[in-house]
Amino acid sequence: MNWQGWAEIALTLGLAVAIGWPLGVYMSRVWNGERTWLDPVMRPVERFFYAACGVDAKKNQTWWSYAGALLAFNLFGFLFVYAVLRLQGVLPLNPQGFPGLSEHLSFNTAISFVTNTNWQSYGGETTMSTLSQMLVLTTQNFVSAATGATVAAALARAFTANRGEGVGNFWADLVRTTLYVLLPISFVVAVLLVALGLPQTLSAGVIAHTMEGAEQKISLYAVASQEAIKMLGINGGGVFNVNSAHPFENPTPLTNLITAISINVLGWAAFFAFGRSVLAKKDVRALVLAAAVLLFAGAATIYATETMTPPAQQAAGVETAVNMEGKEVRFGAPATAAWAAATTGASNGSVNGMHSSLMPLGGGMAMFLMHLGEILPGGIGSGIAVMVVMAILSVFVAGLMVGRTPEYLGKKIEAREVQLSILAVLAIPVATLGFSAIAAVLPEALKGLMHSGPHGMSEILYAYTSATANNGSAFAGLTANAPWWDATLGVAMALGRFLPIVAILAMAGSLVAKPKLAPSAGTLPTHGGLFVGLLVGVILILGGLQFFPALALGPIVEHFQVLAVTDGH
Amino acid sequence: MTTIESPMGNGAGEGRRKAGALAGGLSPAIMTRAAKDAFVKLDPRKLTGNPVIFATWIVALLSTVSAVAAVASHQSAGFAIQIAGWLWATVLFANLAESVAEGRGKAAADSLRATRVTTNAKLITDEATGAVTPTPAHKLVPGSLILIEAGDVVPTDGEIVEGMASVNEAAITGESAPVIRESGGDRSAVTGGTTVVSDWIKVRVTAQPGSTFLDRMIAMVEGADRRKTPNEIALAVLLAGLTLIFLIAVVTLLGLGKFSGVNLDPIVLGALFITLIPTTIGGLLSAVGIAGMDRLMKHNVLATSGRAVEAAGDVDTLLLDKTGTITFGNRMATEVIAAPGVRPEAALRAAISASLADETPEGRSIVELGRNQGIVIEAPQNATSIAFSATTRQSGLDANGMSWRKGAVDAVYRSLALDPKMVPAEVTAAVDRIARSGGTPLAVSENGVLVGVIHLKDVVKPNVKERFADLRRMGLRTVMITGDNPVTAAAIASEAGVDDFLAEATPEDKLRLIREEQGKGRLVAMCGDGANDAPALAQADVGVAMQTGAQAAREAGNMVDLDSDPTKVIEIVEVGKQMLITRGALTTFSIANDVAKYFAIIPAMFVVSLPALGALNVMKLHSPQSAILSAVIFNALVIVALIPLALKGVKYRAIGAGKLLSRNLMVYGLGGLVAPFAGIKLIDLIVSTLGWA
DSSP states (O other), rough: OHHHHHHHHHHHHHHHHHHHHHHHHHHHHHTOOOOOOTTTHHHHHHHHHHHTTTTTOOOOHHHHHHHHHHHHHHHHHHHHHHHHEEEEEEEOOOOTTTOOOOOHHHHHHHHHHHHHOOOOOOOOGTTOHHHHIIIIIHHHHHHHHHHHHHHHHHHHHHHOOOOOOOOOHHHHHHHHIIIIHHHHHHHHHHHHHTTTTTOOOOSSSSEEEOTTTTTEEEEOOOHHHHHHHHHTTTOOOSSTTGGGGTOOOOHHHHHHHHHHHHHHHHHHHHHHHHHHHHTTTHHHHHHHHHHHHHHHHHHHHHHHHHOOOOHHHTTTOOOOOOOOOBBBBTHHHHHHHHHHHHHHHOOOOOOOOOOSSSHHHHHHHHHHHHHSSSSSSEEEEEHHHHHHHHHHHHHHHHGGGGOOOOOEETTOOOOHHHHHHHHHHHHHHHHHHHHHHHTOHHHHHHTTTSSSHHHHHHHHHHHHHHHHTTOOOOOOOOOOOOHHHHHHHHHHHHHHHHHHHHHHHHHHHHHSSSSOOOOOOSSSSOSSSSHHHHHHIIIIIIIIIGHHHHIIIIIIIIHHHHOOOOOOO | OOOOOTOOOOOSSOOOOOOOOTOOOOHHHHHHHHHHHHHHSSSSGGGGTTTHHHHHHHHHHHHHHHHHHHHHHHHHHHHHHHHHHHHHHHHHHHHHHHHHHHHHHHHHHHHTTTSSOEEEEEEETTTTTTTEEEEEEOOOOOOOOEEETTBOOOSSOEEEEEEEEEOHHHHSSSOOOOOOEEGGGGOOOEEETTEEEEEEEEEEEEEEOOOOOHHHHHHHHTTEEEEEEEHHHHHHHHHHHHHHHHHHHTTTTTHHHHHHTTTOHHHHHHHHHHHHSSSHHHHHHHHHHHHHHHHHHTTTTTEEEEHHHHHHHOEEEEEIIIIIIIIEEEEEEEEEEOOTTOHHHHHHHHHHHHHTTOOOOHHHHHHHHHHHHHHHOOOOOOOEEEOTTTTEEEEEEEEETTTEEEHHHHHHHHTTTGGGGGHHHHHHHHHHHHHTOOEEEEEEEEEEEEEEEEEEEEEOTHHHHHHHHHHHTTEEEEEEHHHHHHSHHHHHHHHOSSSSEEEEEOOOHHHHHHHHHHHTTOEEEEESSSSHHHHHHSSSSSEEEESSSSSHHHHSSSEEEETTTTHHHOOOOOOHHHHHHHHHHHHHHHEEEEEHHHEEEEEEHHHHGGGGGGGOTOOOOOOOOHHHHHHHHHHHHHHHHHHOOOOOOOOOOOOOOOHHHHIIIIIIIIIHHHHHHHHHHHHHHHHHHHHHO
């Protein structure tokens, strides 16, 4: 540990918040249908989409109509991706000549990209054609991210309305977020990345002749464009197998900084956008602060564990205090720690180092940040939406202590909101722990593990955590392209995505109809340090504590086992 | 300026406590019955409404089965028996909390039942002759006409159609001084169970047999049809959700543990599950609600539902009648301003003399004002009192060639043939000042000469200003309702420190104001007693009807104040808040407890197979078994320890939401985090010393 390391972590995480703020103001304008400077270019395109699809974008949909549109759109996306992947071998733009994907891999991958998870049971450069990468995967990178944003936009309207009816129009939110936010910002970042050396080509790759005279095939894709939306859309599915550790995805410390910031920037922007749309900037700043404190604590834990010498190494007289296994030398421990926290705190899932090689507590922290529900800051929109759920639970538990039935942002929190909040946070423990417990005793599943014992436990837990939380990062070690893993991880991803979304939209439907109350001196203040502390406590105790027994059997026991080894042999 | 002793006591202070039917503490008899009830409630059908305790019941049963199986197969079963025993104790303690809370209400209901009439009522069978037929009370139907004479117990509820009587209502209100009930107006209702002490009345029965006020009162205090309140339901949902999440966390350990080579005893898993689920609040939740109703009863207020009590905590706007709530109700003399050239004492003496024959409250208050300043004037012999009339608009006294008059300023001027322009400027200024401040100026003359001005004002009760400031800090707006003109209303409103006022208010205005406030998403509380208040009482979220009030009002409100004290609405709001605060505090405490329980049980569960996890045993508990047993025992005992808090309620302080939250978070959040570490450690010491585990 050194101050440069801490500064790098603080800068990486802090810049994302700082840039997210103005972008959030812009995003809010897009959600609210206000004028933006892109209107002259994008309005005609937007209108064209509505006309082409026969959509009445002005119709204020009820929550179930909104949720129905969202589910239908995603179902269509799933079928389309599945079909293209299965038929890859006969489709054009396949210079690599890859065959179609297996049923279970197509199923898993289609769900994965539709749910914004981007779990990859495959290695990109040995599986995916250029067409598949560009047509279905990159497209889903955009629209799955926009889908998440629509949830926050609808929830914002629910909090703004006074005895309202509809929560907005799904198609308008989807199209506008994609056209006005994701596309232009991705374009700028992609151009920047090309300038910094990322490949952007339709060719399959080049053949290199090594000094030993062997031939080496170096795969190429339109990397920069996919890289930009992979980060900004909080998708995380890399073109190449090793993701952002690959020199074509992330060649230099500068691209590392830019892409690391890109992981969180729109997640934070959605927080600020929500605050502006609901006219509750102060309250949302408290949410940002709580998330930032937890995220920084996570990064700090990882950085600390990666740079503290275990007793056994000390006994063996190892000089370096940094665990460099699985890390890129060009990035080092701080950049890897910041990235690991950022990617698991958001539901991104890209990696610039191997999480399996982190020290036990570092890997455990990466898992724990996902257990918290992907709210630090999580996916675009989906993060703030679940964070609001946590705030509602906090307000409900603690708000009673000021002697009123609780309210949040001017809306009374009653049985239905509590019920739906619980439903929204239930998916992660159910799918993560449920599937893990089954996989842990199923020989069919255990074949995919690389390790037994605590590290094997971590491999299982990490996989289901990552899938359910729609993160998509891999612990490495697990060979997941097998029917059991592909199928169950697919189900976990779908559960983890759509259960909270439907619950939150249903909650929006309940909230929108309620009167908007003016705060009084008797209202629990939901800004300020006290509330931040309360929220952090509730996130840790209600959101994280139930994973403590499982984590005890994985990273925690492994940590103490490492500490227990005191001689150097 | 003269201070006025309150003749009516400090109405804005603590509610007057009476030895009413509803008062009474927790007697040993109540406790014995509660202990018995705790066992009766072990019937699982009675527990289905409480998922947390129901889950505990099931796990207790499973552990018992497993303990019995261990005994049958001659394995060591001491640990299993102890765990099962403490799990049953957890359920029993939760039941005990509820039955203790119910106990006082049941006792009060029993004593109310005793007042039901068993003797025959006098049914008037022939209205022309007034002939009566003895008829049992339960045969009286609405519309029947009955005669009630001195010494009779009123057999059922009704309206007086003829006559007037003094009625002792102690059976209902606890107030033993009789009250006058007469036909016509808002004092015509009589209540079954009360006693006519003098005279006679003819009463038209208004209540169906079995649904009299007394019957409803019995049902309310007994909590017979106690339904869960909205907030209680929401909290129950949260607790059920947490129970489900922890069930998943514990059940999945079967698979995860097998992978890790850990052999998990089902009894231990059951113990972990029970300690993690929020048994503390789950066990105390219904007790808190019942105790809230109970606290209202101690204030002599009956709520028709727990929902009303809960709504009271949420009230944003309080509509308060000026008269009787904010002011004493009668205008009183507060000063006498002497005209130029007249000694102040002389002016005061003249004012008193003019009032000696005046028996109105205003007149008496002038005599009272003099007495407070040490001036007592006896009425002279052969004095002639000049009564007030609508034409002269003044009154006074003539005696021994002297004459004193007091009255409306312009009327006195006219009778003195004074041109208002000729009146000394000091007097005019005083008159204007009094009028502007909302008071009423009276001119006083002695022997045809203007000597001064009396300041009559509506006196605001002491302490109300502080009380309203407290309410404001808790986010409540107070609105004063009065029939006065806007000038007078504004003056009193500013003196009393209310946030707003409604002047020249009619019952329709009141109703409109309530609807307006509700339209802005605010909850409104009000109290009223007249029949014309009934629509507003029904519209308000919390409508407190006065027991002395009209029947229609009592039926429209969702609370009845047996003391008929309109300031009580403030206490009602506080009781509502206190109930919510208690619920929140216990929930927070319960959830915060989990951290320590993890640190007790997780290392104990795994340490045999994974010795490295012994590092998590931060409390250095004696052995895995003692650790688990201690956590279970702590979990059971904490319910008993918190029963008094659940019944008494967390103290409510009017310090604003932010401060209240930080204070309660410190005590119940942080306390809930720390207390079990100490408690479990202590129990572990005892358990290991006694050799239980």
